[in-house]
Amino acid sequence: MKALTRSDLHPAMYLEEEQKLWREMLAGDVTAYEHLIDRTYDLLFHYGTKFNGDRELIKDCIQDVFLGVWEKRNALNPEIPPKPYLLASLRRRLHRLASRLRMDCMDYYNESDIVFDLEFNAEYQLIESENDRILASRMTEMLNELPKRQKEAVFLRFYNDMEREEIAMVMDIQPQSVSNLLQEAFKFIKSHWKAIVSLVLALPF
Amino acid sequence: MDRYRDFSLGEFVWDKPFRNWVLNPTREDDETWQNWLAAHPEKREMVERARKLVLSIRPANASLSNPEKRKAVERIVERLEARNLDSAEERRPPWYAGRAVRVAAILVLLAGLGWMFRLRHQPKAVGYEQLVAATKMEMRETVNATDQPLTVSLEDGSSITLDPGSKISYPPHFGDGHRGRREVFLSGKAFFDIAKDPSKPFFVYANELVTKVLGTSFTVRSFADEQEVSVAVRTGKVAVFSREDPDMPEKQSSRELTGVVIEPNQQVVFVRTSVKITKSLVPEPEVVADAGVAPHLEFDEAPVSAVLSALQSAYGIDIIYDKNIMDECPITATLTEMSLYEQLDLVCKAVNASYESIDGRIVVEGKGCRNN
Numbered sequence: 133m134k135a136l137t138r139s140d141l142h143p144a145m146y147l148e149e150e151q152k153l154w155r156e157m158l159a160g161d162v163t164a165y166e167h168l169i170d171r172t173y174d175l176l177f178h179y180g181t182k183f184n185g186d187r188e189l190i191k192d193c194i195q196d197v198f199l200g201v202w203e204k205r206n207a208l209n210p211e212i213p214p215k216p217y218l219l220a221s222l223r224r225r226l227h228r229l230a231s232r233l234r235m236d237c238m239d240y241y242n243e244s245d246i247v248f249d250l251e252f253n254a255e256y257q258l259i260e261s262e263n264d265r266i267l268a269s270r271m272t273e274m275l276n277e278l279p280k281r282q283k284e285a286v287f288l289r290f291y292n293d294m295e296r297e298e299i300a301m302v303m304d305i306q307p308q309s310v311s312n313l314l315q316e317a318f319k320f321i322k323s324h325w326k327a328i329v330s331l332v333l334a335l336p337f
Numbered sequence: 338m339d340r341y342r343d344f345s346l347g348e349f350v351w352d353k354p355f356r357n358w359v360l361n362p363t364r365e366d367d368e369t370w371q372n373w374l375a376a377h378p379e380k381r382e383m384v385e386r387a388r389k390l391v392l393s394i395r396p397a398n399a400s401l402s403n404p405e406k407r408k409a410v411e412r413i414v415e416r417l418e419a420r421n422l423d424s425a426e427e428r429r430p431p432w433y434a435g436r437a438v439r440v441a442a443i444l445v446l447l448a449g450l451g452w453m454f455r456l457r458h459q460p461k462a463v464g465y466e467q468l469v470a471a472t473k474m475e476m477r478e479t480v481n482a483t484d485q486p487l488t489v490s491l492e493d494g495s496s497i498t499l500d501p502g503s504k505i506s507y508p509p510h511f512g513d514g515h516r517g518r519r520e521v522f523l524s525g526k527a528f529f530d531i532a533k534d535p536s537k538p539f540f541v542y543a544n545e546l547v548t549k550v551l552g553t554s555f556t557v558r559s560f561a562d563e564q565e566v567s568v569a570v571r572t573g574k575v576a577v578f579s580r581e582d583p584d585m586p587e588k589q590s591s592r593e594l595t596g597v598v599i600e601p602n603q604q605v606v607f608v609r610t611s612v613k614i615t616k617s618l619v620p621e622p623e624v625v626a627d628a629g630v631a632p633h634l635e636f637d638e639a640p641v642s643a644v645l646s647a648l649q650s651a652y653g654i655d656i657i658y659d660k661n662i663m664d665e666c667p668i669t670a671t672l673t674e675m676s677l678y679e680q681l682d683l684v685c686k687a688v689n690a691s692y693e694s695i696d697g698r699i700v701v702e703g704k705g706c707r708n709n
Contacts, residue, residue: 162414169410174401181399195413202417251397258393264386268393271350275394291396293357318351325347 147213154214158205169198172215175292176222182248182287183226193229197221216298219288223302248284252276270328274321282317285310338373341380349387359391464561465524468542469506472522480504481525493519494532495539502560503527511537518589526558528571540589542580543568546607546614549589549596550575569604569619577605579614601625601653602677603697616697618654622677625653634672634680641666641688645701652677655698663688666706 150171156164173194180190197218201208208217252275254268278286281303288294288302296314300307341349349355358366374381469476481487481499489497493511503525511519519531519539531539533552541548543559546566553573559566568577578596597605597614602622607614634651636644642663649656654677666688672680681692681699690703 162417165417166410166414169413170406173406173410177401177406178396178398182396185399187399187401191409194409195416198413199416199420202420252394253397255393255395258389261386264390268390271390272394287396290351290353290356291360293353293361321351322347329347 150214151211154212155210157201158208158210160205165198165202168214172218175215176218179219179287179292180222180226182250182284183223184230189229193222193225197225213298213301215292216294216301219302220304223304247280248287249280250283250287267328271325274324274328278317278320282313282320285313286317289314338369341373342377344380344383346383346387346390349384350390355387356391359388464544465504465506465522465559468522468544472520474508474520476506476522477509478504478506491519491521493534493537495519496530497521498528498530500526523557523559525560526556528554528556530554541568544607545580545609546577546605547580547589547596548575548577555599564609566607566609567604568599570599570601571623572601572625574598574600577607577614579607599697603654618694618697618699622652622654624651635670636672637669638667639669640664641668641684641690641703644668644670644672644684648672648677648680656701657698658701658703662703662705663690663701666703 150168153164153168153171157168176194176197177187177190180193181187184190200221201218252272254265254272256265256268259265259268275283275286284303285299288299294302296307296310299310303310341352341355344352354366358370370384374384469478479487479489479499481501481503484501486501487499489499489505489507491497491507491511492509497505497507499505503523505521505523505527507521517537519534519537521539521541523541523543529539529541529550531550531552531554535551539550539552541550541557543557544561544566546557546559546568548555548557548568550573553575554571555573555575556569556571557567558569568575576596576598597616599605599616602619602625603616604619605614605616634647636647640663642658642660645656645658645663648654668684668687670683670687672683675683681701684690685692685701685703688703688706690701692699692701694700
């Protein structure tokens, strides 16, 4: 299977390619279906494991999402962006699963078990400057302090290149709420950024 | 691109197009940024620092190797193809269309209905605890934990003699509440001597049996672990009915004694597993107290019919016999100091007859004495 890589394409073309695969898949093209799975699998897997650490469970859920999409393909809109749609389906599925588990064993599961739980890591080997290493480590700590829903919005926006409306679709909230989440995250980042930078500059190296 | 001229390090790090170029560079992005940097060499260092920060700070992703991903993707496609094969065979009759399956389904349905019917009609074992719990009245409980009979006196003058291991619940006052009834609940065995008060019938609830009396003495035996519940009357009359009796409310409120009415020396036995009430004689009938101070039970050449009639009034039990036949048989006997059954045995032996206890009565049959 020849997979197009992003570097071959203009961003708009890349998205256009995804949309094209989606349309072809909905029309019953199994090859397009496989391409689409291949292209979105990493994102779905990484997103899913932020909610639940059981990787086999996440794989099963992703499989259910895709089989469900194929089954409903006649009813699906060929013009909706596939990535947010798939992420939203996976998210819903994980929530349903968690609430089923909650019903089964009331006391052991609570709301906090189904929220997005993301840790940021800093890979220092890329950075030569000691100053910037400290900066990176402080930034990482700061990101990890973000409330979980803000983290999810930041993850989708800054690490997965999603638009406000797409994030709203994934998180099942109003686009305005996405803006609010991102704004709050930024206020937090900015207020800490200044402190971090001044601290780093004050260090004697 | 002009806006980037005054960008700080932090602004670069969180700038969406900048990040896109760093994280997912397209050929066009790369061209644009390289051109801009060539035009702004003073920004090179900052851009490089920002680029490394963006690259180094990443969400901690669970590792997903390429082979693992391939396997997962292929599995989805295989599943899909398997499903498509299934739907291609859709024209094959579905599994439930077969005759055998349909017959089986009907049988299962019938079995289910039968089971439901059984469940609905299965005798419900009713226990003392449930009965007491169900009453809304204030109750007092007496438990006989001794090995001697224990007498409990009720407010209305009635007395209850509790056998060892038995307990009774009764209201401290028989108020006018609950339609003027006197109601008690028994577990175990007790002898009741109930003060007469026709306006306030007395009820004994013992497991499945309800005993209604107006004023009399009787014994109720109702142990939770026994299969039978019995009521035996000493004096007067009592009515017994099952809690499951559909006419129970009527029987309870009726001024008359309806249900299975039992008289002295009769008893009813309720077999809990079969919900059947049978009436019989108590094992050892006793002479009814007000039948006459000393029943005359010495006979000299008296007809058997006279003997049976005397026994009938002594014990208050119906004795059925053919008067014409029994008139012919004379008997001389002293029947004092004997139980009813010994007396009957003796009499029947003398006149070549036999007796049976049927439905709480004694039926005597014989061929008569004409040929003797």
